[in-house]
Amino acid sequence: MKALVLAGGKGTRLRPLTHTSAKQLVPVANKPVLYYGLEALRDAGITSVGIIIGDTGQEVRDAVGDGSRFGLEVTYIPQDAPLGLAHCVLIAKEFLAEEPFVMYLGDNFLVGGISDLVDAFRRADHDAQILLTRVAEPQFYGVAELGSGGEIIRLEEKPEHPRSDLAIVGVYIFSPAIHDAVKAITPSARGELEITDAITWLIDNGFRVHSHMVSGYWKDTGRLQDILECNRIVLEQVEPEVNGSVDGLSEVTGRVIIEQGAVVENSVLRGPIVVGANTKITSAYLGPFTSIGSDCVVANAEIEYSIVLDGSSVVGVSRLARSLIGRNVEVTSAAGTPNTHELMVGDHSKIKVRA
Known part of the structure; x- marks a missing residue:
């Protein structure tokens, strides 16, 4: 199994800091958020990692290097513009080949790692496994609706009237079937290839898409208050x-x-x-x-x-x-x-x- 780590994007919610710095490298307890994700992948037994980079790509390269300090082998995949999460899968096809892979958003902060998620995927016969967590305000997230067996039957992006309180965390595992999905979808109204559209394509075409609940603490570190809260969580330990x-x-x-x-x-x-x-x-x-x-x-x-x-x-x-x-x-x-x-x-x- 490989991993695809997303470390591009504009980081608009953390400006002006991210005018000159990658949002994934903002430190929590004096260690960049991105490092926690790379360590989680290593601890889950994944060593081959592709990192999607954008405008701040050189800074990410300087910080991560060849990955050896983390016990990883890192390949950098430039993205000319932030054209969506599914676009990242599209441009990483050569690196990913026909192997299953974890897709990990580099600005996500997850306490407890992803070993349980990876182990569950390896034991099961799923084409995709999506990490979910319960949130108080699901209308601000991508939201999943589940069937009786934990399968995902519907995804909605920031719905006005959410069907559940289960938010999509920025960690996914896909089989090679996702490559057909990202080629089949078209850009959304905001001009991006949405990963939720690709997952919906999998569901509509009979592929097995299952859920996995976060066992620890999770935050998207895109806002000041989230960074400070993650800092608190780490320092407590x-x-x-x-x-x-x-x-x-x-x-x-x-x-x-x-x-x-x-x-x-x-x-x-x-x-x-x-x-x-x-x-x-x-x-x-x-x-x-x-x-x-x-x-x-x-x-x-x-x-x-x-x-x-x-x-x-x-x-x-x-x-x-x-x-x-x-x-x-x-x-x-x-x-x-x-x-x-x-x-x-x-x-x-x-x-x-x-x-």
Whole structure:
């Protein structure tokens, strides 16, 4: 079995961050979201992976390389424009050949992996197996309607009146039959080849399409609040580890990771927190569910429930919460502006906020 990982797309819901960075490489607990998916594929016993790349393809190539660091063999498949998930299958035909494959959306975050899904597909005689989860607002998702045996009998994309609360998660397994399906469908009203249309074609033509329920936690990380929630989930599971230096004036409690070369001086850190390599924390407060990247500076500032990416500085600011700070950003104090801070800041920005 092979895997097809989708790491293209525009990431419009995370702009301005994704104007200059791949949405799949936004870090959760200082590790890119894409890495979690690649590790899940490896842990499920899949080693041959094709990665669909778009405008941010070089960044993805630089981050993943040949895949050996994950125990994978990676092939890159460029997509000239984001023309739909089914189009990704169409252009990957040569790589996929006649093998069954997992299709994994690279910006999905799934706790618990996909080994159960892969094992179930291998045991069964299905042409497609679709990962589903129950959601509170199914009208915002692709929704599946099931038969009595767990087979999928109908799919609807963001229906006004959903027939179920079962949302389609961005993980699928297909037999080679999907290649006929993607060739048979036509673009949707938005000009894309929709994977839901291809799956519907399979159903209408008598192929076996079955469901599989998410056993762990799942999020589509396309929005700020989703990234922060995933960060919280991962940090809740970390074990404390101090490889940097902490002076005697600092208070570090709870699950806190301080990576090599990081320095903490005269500060309060209340975990769960991760502080990246070569970062300096001085006279600061870091509250729960905060990830600070590598080579950052946090001084005379208060941050909680936030993510700060590599190379950024936050100085003289209180208090930042529910924020995503991009790479190489400077956030400093400035008198006279409103004393409230909720930021999603793009790369190479300079922001002044009231101390």
